[in-house]
Amino acid sequence: MxxxxxxxxxxxxxxxxxxxxxxxxxxxxxxxVETEGIPWAPLKKPLREAVIALVTTAGVHMETQPPFDMDDPGGDPSFRVIPSDVKEEEVVITHKYYDHSAADKDLNVVLPLYRLKEFEAEGMIGGIAPFVYSFMGHIDGPHVATLVEKTAPEVARRLKRDGAEAVFLTPA
Amino acid sequence: MGLLQRAIEAIGIPTIGITLKKEVTKKVKPPRALYLHYPFGHPLGEAFAVKQQRTILLEALGALETVKEPGTILEPSYRWRRHRFE
Structure with a gap:
């Protein structure tokens, strides 16, 4: 069975x-989940001075970190913390629900860390937050509550602590 | 992803997310989104397409300065494998 x-x-x-x-x-x-109202926080400084953080739900993690749980049909609401100076070869994708062959070749397709570093070098953004927070998305059933009540607010608090002044998010 | 985005915005950090599923985004209502009619697994476009990736990222980050209406979904006309990125 x-x-x-x-x-x-x-x-x-x-x-x-x-x-x-x-x-x-x-x-x-x-x-x-249908939601009420829309939260709103305006950007407090020009983009060229702002520290940007990346968050993704594409199932990216470091090879040394435990992969996301692909056996639970409700998904995995946990997250992985990846240093922003990670090397591309240290990163893998665990996700069965989308074709990540392009992202396996070039991480920027789902997590544009190198593009962001170019923007930083060119003075288009103020800086890059020290950590990337990575989820796997495809979350269903009871794990939605875990995400909304626990892991999402935890990542929000961490981003604040990291000094992130704006966040760019990518799906799978 | 929209729920995660809303939690981050709610703590006071402005956010912008790429979406490849407009119908879902309309329901979950993140504060700012950029919709691309691209296949899953390609939120920034194609592998090694540096100009494409830069254009999409810049357009999205620019929305942090320009979008004033909560719930805005931007729809640039970057057609999959048709648009020429300069």
Missing amino acids: RRLKELGNALMVGLYRHLPWLAERWARHHRF
Whole structure:
């Protein structure tokens, strides 16, 4: 039975990877958390003076860190802390629900650390926050509450502590 | 990703996120988003396409200065594999 479930899961993952419209259809019909109001924090200084942090839900982590849990159909609401001076070869992606072959070749496709470093060198931004926070997205069921109540606010507090003055987020 | 973005904005840090799923973004309502009609796994475009990645990143960061209306979803016309990035 377990094997059959695993097989079914593998089949769905394969379908999602090769037929992007299926995922779009899923997104249209899936019940997402409806929210009230929109939080708002204006940028307090010009972009060329602001410290920017990167946050991603593309399942990026360092090779030395535990991978995200791909067996739980509800996803994995935990996060990994990656130093912003990480080398590209130290980073891997664990995510079965999207085709990350392009990002495996060039991390900037999902996490534009090198592009951001160019902007910093060119004086277009003030600086880069010391850490990247990485999630895997695809979170469902009870893990949504864990994300909203625990891990997301924790990352927000960490970003504040890191001195981040604006955050750029990328999905899978 | 929108829920995470909202939590960060709520603590007082301005945020901008790329979205490849506009319908979801409309429901989750992050403060600022940039929508691209690109396949999943390509929020910054294609591998080694430096001009494309720079353009998208700059456009998104620029929104932190220009967007004044909470919930704005920007839609630049960078068509997948059609747009020429200069």
